[in-house]
Amino acid sequence: MGKIVLGVGDYGASNSPGDEVKTFALGSCVSVIFLDPKTRTVGMVHVALPDSSINKAKATEKPGYFADTAIPALLTQMTKFGCDKRGKGMVVKLCGGANVMDTNDTFQIGKRNALAIKKILWSYGMGAVAEDLGGNYSRTVVVSVSAGQITLSSPGKPNWQL
Amino acid sequence: MVKQISQEELQKIVKSVPMLSPSASKLLQLTSQADHDLVDVVNLVRNDANLTARVLKIVNSAAFGLINTITSIDRAISYLGERIIVGIAVGDCAGKLFEKELSGYESARGDLWKHDLRTAIAAREVVTQSGADISSELAFTAGLLHDIGKSLISDYLQGSVTDAVEMITAEEGFDYLDAEEKLVGFDHTRAGYELAKAWQLPNELAEVILHHHEPSNASEEYRTLVYAVHLGDNIAMMGGFGTGSDSMRYKLDQQYTDYIRIGSKTLATIMLNVDIEFEKLKGSLTGSGEENG
Numbered sequence: 043m044g045k046i047v048l049g050v051g052d053y054g055a056s057n058s059p060g061d062e063v064k065t066f067a068l069g070s071c072v073s074v075i076f077l078d079p080k081t082r083t084v085g086m087v088h089v090a091l092p093d094s095s096i097n098k099a100k101a102t103e104k105p106g107y108f109a110d111t112a113i114p115a116l117l118t119q120m121t122k123f124g125c126d127k128r129g130k131g132m133v134v135k136l137c138g139g140a141n142v143m144d145t146n147d148t149f150q151i152g153k154r155n156a157l158a159i160k161k162i163l164w165s166y167g168m169g170a171v172a173e174d175l176g177g178n179y180s181r182t183v184v185v186s187v188s189a190g191q192i193t194l195s196s197p198g199k200p201n202w203q204l
Numbered sequence: 205m206v207k208q209i210s211q212e213e214l215q216k217i218v219k220s221v222p223m224l225s226p227s228a229s230k231l232l233q234l235t236s237q238a239d240h241d242l243v244d245v246v247n248l249v250r251n252d253a254n255l256t257a258r259v260l261k262i263v264n265s266a267a268f269g270l271i272n273t274i275t276s277i278d279r280a281i282s283y284l285g286e287r288i289i290v291g292i293a294v295g296d297c298a299g300k301l302f303e304k305e306l307s308g309y310e311s312a313r314g315d316l317w318k319h320d321l322r323t324a325i326a327a328r329e330v331v332t333q334s335g336a337d338i339s340s341e342l343a344f345t346a347g348l349l350h351d352i353g354k355s356l357i358s359d360y361l362q363g364s365v366t367d368a369v370e371m372i373t374a375e376e377g378f379d380y381l382d383a384e385e386k387l388v389g390f391d392h393t394r395a396g397y398e399l400a401k402a403w404q405l406p407n408e409l410a411e412v413i414l415h416h417h418e419p420s421n422a423s424e425e426y427r428t429l430v431y432a433v434h435l436g437d438n439i440a441m442m443g444g445f446g447t448g449s450d451s452m453r454y455k456l457d458q459q460y461t462d463y464i465r466i467g468s469k470t471l472a473t474i475m476l477n478v479d480i481e482f483e484k485l486k487g488s489l490t491g492s493g494e495e496n497g
Binding site: 050051066067068069070071090091092093096097100107140141142143144145146147148149151152154178179180197198199 | 311366442445448449453454458461467468469472476480
């Protein structure tokens with residue numbers, strides 16, 4: 043029974059039934075979760091920003107940090123567990139991407155993260171079957187590898203499933 | 205359960221908090237003046253043996269990866285920069301307040317300090333990246349201190365988290381400040397302002413503490429600074445470093461665009477720089493880190 047804890051810009055995958063993949067306090071960051079029913083593998087990446095063009099060096103060092111480099115990096119990681127390299131057959135779920143209220147849009151990084159991720163997923167022919175995005179609160183996410191169950195929590199709210 | 209704090213009780217709480225050390229207090233006064241001299245900062249630190257020892261220990265810590273040991277306080281200060289010195293001085297005497305577990309917000313020990321440090325770095329980045337005409341060093345210091353009121357009222361908010369979140373969800377336009385006020389009679393900005401007065405903090409820092417959620421209410425002369433910290437605070441929360449239940453549950457003061465010029469690309473750069481700089485600083489000041497985002 044292990045816990046894989048992902049920080050900002052980290053990605054990871056596991057097919058050990060006792061494992062949990064976890065990330066803390068998503069604010070405007072978005073967590074992308076891939077569930078592969080064929081190999082029973084769970085993968086997750088903790089995306090901070092939509093576009094790697096602002097800092098290529100950071101994208102090379104930590105591809106999970108930016109939406110456009112995160113998805114390819116996670117898919118490559120998951121091929122080590124026998125998953126399809128273009129994500130065929132995988133179930134995709136998204137959560138996080140909270141926003142502060144800003145009418146002129148600048149601070150809507152959560153929204154821009156989610157959009158950028160969906161665009162990249164689309165280029166792979168993938169789309170999310172479930173999402174828990176937006177709102178004005180932070181989320182902690184735990185995925186159990188054995189059941190593929192995703193549990194979200196936020197202070198002051200009862201836990202919920204995705 | 206939760207009960208209201210009277211004005212008298214608040215004064216009692218403020219009095220129970222340790223005072224700032226004379227050198228920390230003088231450093232805050234000195235570094236908030238626009239035209240101060242680094243020599244004066246060095247002299248202040250030199251006269252405080254404990255602070256000198258701490259500064260030398262930090263500059264020579266693994267985090268800074270220096271090949272040769274720095275033994276002179278002048279060199280240590282010019283290497284670290286005065287914002288770090290202020291951070292060390294304040295952290296040394298008010299460390300307990302910053303490190304406190306904010307159980308009233310369901311926030312772990314050390315979270316407040318991490319939030320404050322992220323806010324400080326972000327406020328400084330907001331100033332430098334937007335080209336705002338104020339001291340970025342002062343924005344850093346103000347960011348460190350902005351949420352000091354949370355430690356004062358947290359104990360009184362114990363057990364209130366679910367109620368606070370329900371209030372905010374149920375009522376349009378209601379934010380965590382409103383919830384705090386309704387629950388205990390004071391929000392954390394007013395409580396922090398009382399402590400700022402007791403500590404005799406410079407006016408600009410007291411204004412930041414009082415108005416950091418509504419900078420448009422701050423005096424015009426300090427408003428840019430207050431906006432920088434306001435945005436820094438929001439950036440820290442967006443990056444996953446809030447203080448528990450109140451994270452992201454505040455309004456963004458829409459008038460910021462009149463004071464700070466910032467576009468979405470600059471904001472992304474700021475967020476990235478905050479992550480990089482935080483990794484460098486978190487071990488060297490105080491506290492330790494669990495990864496958030």
